[in-house]
Amino acid sequence: EVQLVESGGGLVQPGGSLRLSCAASGFTFSDSAMHWVRQASGKGLEWVGRIKSKADNYGTEYAAPMKGRFTISRDDSKNTAYLQMNSLETEDTAVYYCTRLGGGPDALDMWGQGTMVTVSS
């Protein structure tokens, strides 16, 4: 089955850290660029960042609010992408989705179910 499964969400205090995982199956993960998108409750979608494939030197890019605090990585041997989040702020509270960039559509053609991150004291 083709799917993405996120894990690692939870409650963390402001200033804390959390690492999210995204386990992929059913497609050639190593060939795919992976993106993270978040959604605060009742709000729209917000792009977090992405990591390209090995063929593109695992290039990463981040949205401005996340630069310097968030790091995206991947382990192709485990078919897993990661989102390391440091210096978390209450404004980072959201559902975090792992998504795949479909090469043909050039769009985010596969999404995980999401994992909830709550930043609160």
Add this chain to the structure above:
Amino acid sequence: SYELTQPLSVSVALGQTARITCGGNNIGRKNVHWYQQKPGQAPVLIIFRNNNRPSGIPERFSGSNSGNTATLTISRAQAGDEADYHCQVWDKSPAVFGGGTKLTVL
């Protein structure tokens, strides 16, 4: 940075045609993608590159893009089409999303 504007809500009578707009500066020069998100679920890609449907998406969903406005059209609206709809473009590398439109089927 590039911005996309969507109406907060759109209503459509059952069986009629709904149109959801996505505004942006010269958006007609970009490829627009549309996602459907039902309550409590992850988004699903329904239109890519302006007017293409992924496998499994009904023909009732179509898209267009010209000038400063892209439009998602849902023909013969069904109760199951009630959802939030998000447009998206690539602003070089970062993805940019519209604020989302809630579609209500009356």
